[in-house]
Each structure stands twice: as C-alpha cells, then as structure tokens.
Amino acid sequence: MRVAAVQLSYEDAEPAADRVARAAGLVREHADHDLVVLPELWAPTGFGYRRWAEQAEPLDGPFAAAMADLARTVGTTLHAGSFVERLPEPGPDGNDLANTSLLFDGDGTLLAHYRKVHRFGFGSGEPRLMEAGTEVVVVDLPDGAGGTVRTGLSTCYDLRFPELYRLQQEAGAELFVVPAAWPAARVAHWTMFGRARAVENQAALVAVNTGGTHARTPMGGHTQVVTAAGEVMGELAHTDEAVLSVDLDLSTTAEYRDAFPVLADRRL
Numbered sequence: 615m616r617v618a619a620v621q622l623s624y625e626d627a628e629p630a631a632d633r634v635a636r637a638a639g640l641v642r643e644h645a646d647h648d649l650v651v652l653p654e655l656w657a658p659t660g661f662g663y664r665r666w667a668e669q670a671e672p673l674d675g676p677f678a679a680a681m682a683d684l685a686r687t688v689g690t691t692l693h694a695g696s697f698v699e700r701l702p703e704p705g706p707d708g709n710d711l712a713n714t715s716l717l718f719d720g721d722g723t724l725l726a727h728y729r730k731v732h733r734f735g736f737g738s739g740e741p742r743l744m745e746a747g748t749e750v751v752v753v754d755l756p757d758g759a760g761g762t763v764r765t766g767l768s769t770c771y772d773l774r775f776p777e778l779y780r781l782q783q784e785a786g787a788e789l790f791v792v793p794a795a796w797p798a799a800r801v802a803h804w805t806m807f808g809r810a811r812a813v814e815n816q817a818a819l820v821a822v823n824t825g826g827t828h829a830r831t832p833m834g835g836h837t838q839v840v841t842a843a844g845e846v847m848g849e850l851a852h853t854d855e856a857v858l859s860v861d862l863d864l865s866t867t868a869e870y871r872d873a874f875p876v877l878a879d880r881r882l
C-alpha cells in the first residue's frame with residue numbers, strides 16, 4: 615500500500631481557506647498513492663481554542679463536502695485529518711463540539727468518522743469545549759491491492775492510552791492511522807508512543823503531525839510510518855512541510871503475527 619503522510623506546516627496568520635487550497639494541492643500531487651493522510655484540526659488550527667466555536671461545522675458541512683470532493687477528484691482513499699464538528703445536540707458534558715476525523719474512499723464516500731476519545735487540555739481547551747467520543751472505530755480500508763485492511767482510527771493524545779489500541783487490535787485492526795497536532799516540547803513521546811502502539815499490537819502505524827506554531831505552541835513534526843514489526847519505514851525528522859511517501863507492505867503482518875505470536879500470551 616502506497617501511503618502519503620502530509621505533514622502540513624503553517625502559522626496562525628494563514629487564512630484557513632488558503633491552507634485548505636494548499637493541502638488540496640498536496641493531496642492532488644499524490645493521486646498515485648493508495649492512501650493520503652492529513653493531520654489533526656489542520657484547517658481550524660490545533661491549539662486555536664478561542665475560534666473553534668465559530669469555525670465548527672456539522673458532519674455533513676462544507677469541510678466534509680470539500681474533502682469528499684477532493685477524494686473523488688483524486689480517486690484515492692483520503693483520511694482528511696480532523697475538524698471541529700458541531701454536534702446535532704450537546705452531549706453529557708454540555709458541549710456541542712467534537713474533534714472529528716473523516717475517512718473517504720476514492721469515490722468520495724464517507725467510510726468512517728471518529729470522534730477523539732481522549733481530550734487534551736487538563737480542564738481547559740478540548741475537555742472544556744468538546745464532548746469526548748465514545749466509539750472505538752475500526753474500518754475496512756482499501757489496501758491498494760484489491761483487498762482491504764482493518765484500520766483503527768484515533769487522534770493525537772489518544773496515543774497515550776494503549777487500551778484504545780488494544781481494543782482496536784481486538785476488533786481486527788492491522789493498521790492504525792493517527793492524525794495529530796502534537797507539540798514540539800514532547801515530540802520524543804510522540805515518536806516513542808507511535809512505535810510502542812505498533813509493536814505492542816503488531817499493527818502498522820501511520821502517524822501524521824503538523825509543523826509551525828499554533829496559538830504560541832510550536833508543533834513537533836516527526837510524522838512517521840512504522841510496520842507491525844516496529845520497523846520505521848519513513849520519518850520526517852523535522853517540522854517543515856513535507857509529504858512522507860512510503861510503500862507499506864501489509865501482506866507481512868499476518869505472517870509476522872504467526873511467527874511471533876506474543877498476543878496469544880496475554881493473561882487477563
């Protein structure tokens with residue numbers, strides 16, 4: 615499976631519409647890939663909490679429509695990263711926003727949406743403004759070879775919670791896709807957690823971060839693609855805007871799990 619991981623780098627001053635146009639251009643340039651992945655909250659900006667409410671859109675709003683159209687035009691599976699979703703009604707915490715990621719197939723059909731389960735901010739930011747997702751989302755994603763690969767969706771801070779990935783693995787996931795807006799201050803954790811989630815679940819991982827400074831928080835880059843055996847197939851070891859293009863061989867995952875059946879030794 616040919617994967618393009620789009621590490622967008624941007625500053626707050628850039629109008630969202632310009633960024634959407636720029637991201638769409640990068641997606642179009644990678645039309646020959648089987649899967650293109652964008653980062654977390656890249657249109658409204660990852661740490662721009664103050665403007666989230668005014669930027670929020672419904673699940674079938676203009677952002678989703680633009681991304682569906684892009685996937686259809688390019689004809690490839692597009693993980694559009696996440697956006698600020700306006701929920702139909704407030705949830706148990708009284709909020710009507712969510713950090714929601716969207717996955718489209720090459721016909722522009724929405725294959726899955728995922729609402730971030732673990733909200734980042736320790737009482738401010740996401741937990742104050744957003745509802746937590748409650749669903750573990752695992753979806754059959756076209757693998758570029760005529761088949762599909764069971765794929766678990768998660769977002770950024772979720773990486774710190776291994777139980778979510780174990781639930782995805784139990785639901786059959788052999789690939790994890792993780793868009794993020796992870797700060798530079800803790801980028802070593804990002805790199806480590808991504809590899810750990812892959813290795814402990816014997817699942818491949820595509821983890822896509824941003825660069826630039828958002829609401830005075832410098833972002834960490836270091837987008838990476840890791841195999842189920844923990845081999846790093848590619849890494850952007852910087853915070854600049856770039857697209858990581860990797861041929862990810864998913865056909866070896868089952869074989870690897872059979873040869874090294876660690877998951878069968880779990881004691882619950």
Ligand SMILES: O=C(O)CCC(=O)C(=O)O
Nearest residue numbers: 734770771795796797800
């Ligand atoms: O866990 C971290 O260090 C960063 C998480 C984060 O920035 C996020 O989820 O938006």
